[in-house]
Amino acid sequence: MKTTTQHLFFIMALTAAKTMLTLSHGSDVITVVVSEGDNAILPCSLSNNQNIVQKLFDWKKYDKEVFLYDAGVHYNNGRDGQDELFQGRVFHFPQHLKFGNASIVIKNTKVTDSGDYTCNFPHLEPRQIFHIKLIVEPILKDRSEEMAIAVREPYTRLLGATENGVLLQCEVRDAYPKPKVEWQDSDGIVLSAEDPQVSERRGHFNVILRTTVTKTATNCFFCEVKQDDIGHVVNASIIVPEKLFEDKSCQVAHAWIGGWFLGVLSVAVFAALALFVRRVWKKGSQLEDSFSI
Ligand SMILES: *[C@@H]1O[C@H](CO)[C@@H](O)[C@H](O)[C@H]1NC(C)=O
Numbered sequence: 048m049k050t051t052t053q054h055l056f057f058i059m060a061l062t063a064a065k066t067m068l069t070l071s072h073g074s075d076v077i078t079v080v081v082s083e084g085d086n087a088i089l090p091c092s093l094s095n096n097q098n099i100v101q102k103l104f105d106w107k108k109y110d111k112e113v114f115l116y117d118a119g120v121h122y123n124n125g126r127d128g129q130d131e132l133f134q135g136r137v138f139h140f141p142q143h144l145k146f147g148n149a150s151i152v153i154k155n156t157k158v159t160d161s162g163d164y165t166c167n168f169p170h171l172e173p174r175q176i177f178h179i180k181l182i183v184e185p186i187l188k189d190r191s192e193e194m195a196i197a198v199r200e201p202y203t204r205l206l207g208a209t210e211n212g213v214l215l216q217c218e219v220r221d222a223y224p225k226p227k228v229e230w231q232d233s234d235g236i237v238l239s240a241e242d243p244q245v246s247e248r249r250g251h252f253n254v255i256l257r258t259t260v261t262k263t264a265t266n267c268f269f270c271e272v273k274q275d276d277i278g279h280v281v282n283a284s285i286i287v288p289e290k291l292f293e294d295k296s297c298q299v300a301h302a303w304i305g306g307w308f309l310g311v312l313s314v315a316v317f318a319a320l321a322l323f324v325r326r327v328w329k330k331g332s333q334l335e336d337s338f339s340i
Pocket residue numbers: 088090092140143148149150
């Protein structure tokens with residue numbers, strides 16, 4: 048589990064990256080934008096297409112060593128000094144070196160790879176240095192495992208049935224950044240819901256969202272919680288028992304008819320019993336009469 052400081056750095060890196068995108072145009076900085084998890088090619092080519100197979104070039108992100116090539120020796124074939132953040136993920140294009148192409152690819156990019164890179168030929172005359180900005184845009188995914196601040200699954204509850212449908216509640220506790228909560232059906236269609244009840248305590252948010260659902264293709268519903276700032280999404284499902292969808296007014300009618308029926312039945316039974324008792328009593332008295340004769 049990473050530390051909160053790293054997560055704050057993540058958000059800062061993201062914000063910085065977004066700012067850079069808006070600032071970069073018009074300068075000699077090349078901006079590369081990729082989605083998290085994709086490979087990013089950072090371009091760097093000498094304009095005179097000079098052969099650099101026997102030359103030295105050094106890629107850095109701020110002061111971190113990304114990739115260093117020196118006449119065939121580099122970080123992927125024995126040279127050390129590469130920052131561990133980039134180990135095993137950065138490759139050059141050997142077949143392009145003879146055309147002055149020192150581009151690299153960063154595989155499986157992370158949002159934290161975003162930032163300023165330089166491609167430097169320190170021994171060339173004149174010295175050549177290229178600036179590349181990389182922006183890795185986060186994708187929405189479940190980051191519960193990778194980030195301590197990513198909110199966990201919400202709590203879903205069935206509050207009861209009304210004549211309009213079944214009332215469901217979704218609750219998110221202690222979330223930062225502020226989450227967006229939605230109810231969805233099993234097809235991912237967003238359901239209309241009541242206004243969320245939001246409370247804040249020490250910068251953390253509790254959100255309660257209620258919706259009334261009626262019968263759909265399935266009786267499974269999802270509460271989805273998003274924290275867009277950190278590209279995090281998580282959901283919890285709830286299954287509404289089939290019988291709760293039966294029309295309430297209909298059930299009331301059944302109950303009433305049932306009750307009425309039971310009432311009639313018990314009156315009938317009572318009447319029959321009374322009749323029987325009376326007959327037995329009558330018989331008894333007749334018997335008595337006969338004895339008395
Ligand atoms: C340098 O090589 C990379 C990787 O193959 C390629 O994407 C890029 O277009 C090349 N640059 C030039 C100027 O040919």
